[in-house]
Amino acid sequence: MSRSAHTPVLPDEVMSYLDIQRKGVYLDCTLGLGGHSAEILKRNKEARIIGFDIDEKSLMEAKKNLQPYADRVTLYHSDYRYIPELKLDFPSVRGVLLDLGLSSFQLDDAQRGFSFNKKGPLDMRMDHRNKTTASKILNKSSEKKLAQIFREYGELRQAKILAKEIYSRRKNNPINTTEQLLQLTEDLCRWRPQKGKTHPAARVFQALRIEVNQELKNLDTFLEKIIKLTPPHTRTGVISFHSLEDRIVKHTMKKLASSNKGSPLITLLTKKPVTPSKNEIQENFRSRSAKLRVSRNL
Ligand SMILES: C[S@@+](CC[C@H](N)C(=O)[O-])C[C@H]1O[C@@H](n2cnc3c(N)ncnc32)[C@H](O)[C@@H]1O
Incomplete structure (x- = not known):
């Protein structure tokens, strides 16, 4: 397979941890060129994607890439931090994905x-x-x-x-x-x-x-809000590329999984972050610093 600009990072791990076989809506909060979304739509004919990107150019590219699945895709040019304020079908959500940072399309x-x-x-x-x-x-x-x-x-x-x-x-x-x-x-x-x-x-x-x-702003509050808005068993996966982001994800998930203040909201599916294999790093160098953390709503 040729390594195109929208090769998703940790593709099999994301599909498996988000358990994408379930029928329903998957929120791709950072759509990029739609690499992960295309995988979900290809592997599950009963999945729908609601995708967001803050970058209009990327969104246009994603629209082209997801054309074969257009009837199951809704796209928004939006900052993911506004998702909780949108009128979406939150009860149908099964998975939430954030693949933070930049794509090669933007970097190049x-x-x-x-x-x-x-x-x-x-x-x-x-x-x-x-x-x-x-x-x-x-x-x-x-x-x-x-x-x-x-x-x-x-x-x-x-x-x-x-x-x-x-x-x-x-x-x-x-x-x-x-x-x-x-x-x-x-x-x-x-x-x-x-x-x-x-x-x-x-x-x-x-x-x-x-x-x-303002990349780190409100990442923690967004995670908390989206976890509260989505139904039990929803899985939330976050891929970060540097320690500042990963620290926020780790602490927020830990806090929501602890029973310190009231009942816990989630359970952690990844005790340690999932990282790419040597093979993946060789084939897709951009993946080298990726860390995936996943939770499941209780
Ligand atoms: C690493 S790329 C995503 C790649 C994508 N998963 C794929 O497989 O093609 C990250 C994307 O997130 C977008 N992004 C970054 N911050 C955002 C925000 N606050 N809201 C929405 N999108 C954002 C960037 O514009 C970029 O397109």
């Missing part, structure tokens, strides 16, 4: 500015309706705010130094392109390629992307 598009390996404008918005771009943050935020973004979302030791350098360079030369930010990071971190070491720009770009899209 130089004009969107997500990748430090591609020359382009520092945009980084998943939702084009968002007024805040990465360059706006870099050129307008206070030095203190920049340091906070790099420390909290990039877990960078050099957060303060980096913020200071950006603040001083931008006075004469606003930072508007991926090359400028890459160069600045390399100058500052005295970067030399070393086997097995991640490029420091990866964390700088990650931090900015999280801030632009």
Whole structure:
């Protein structure tokens, strides 16, 4: 099989943990190009998908990819955090999936500015309706705010130094392109390629992307709300790609599974996160940092 841009991560594990053989609705909260949804629809002829993506371009691609199943698919251009406010058929839901972060489709598009390996404008918005771009943050935020973004979302030791350098360079030369930010990071971190070491720009770009899209905001409250809205036995799976996200998922699921405050709402189906096999990582490098956690409603 050719490895196309919408190859889903942990496909068999997601299908098995979400127990997708059950008739009903599956909410794909982060549809991307519809890779996981296509698998559900292909494997279960009685499954319906309600899919959401904050990125309109991705949603259009997903629509094309899911065309063979169009009569069982409803799509929304929406932030998943608004799902609880929508009038959906929640009692028919059997599974909920969040596959967080970016798709290769977004990462590979130089004009969107997500990748430090591609020359382009520092945009980084998943939702084009968002007024805040990465360059706006870099050129307008206070030095203190920049340091906070790099420390909290990039877990960078050099957060303060980096913020200071950006603040001083931008006075004469606003930072508007991926090359400028890459160069600045390399100058500052005295970067030399070393086997097995991640490029420091990866964390700088990650931090900015999280801030632009407010990626961690309300993930915990969303999980709690969707679990309360869906019927018993609904399975909720979350795939995260970095420790900041995974920490939120882990703590929220643990809290909802504990009987500390009232009765528990869920049971955890994954005591430890499920990670991709060596084989999958070899075939789909993007999967290397994926962690899947799954719960079942009580
Ligand atoms: C890793 S991709 C999903 C890939 C998908 N599972 C597949 O198999 O094709 C993540 C997607 O989530 C979307 N996304 C990120 N944050 C979102 C949010 N708050 N609400 C809705 N979609 C979001 C991104 O635009 C991206 O398309």
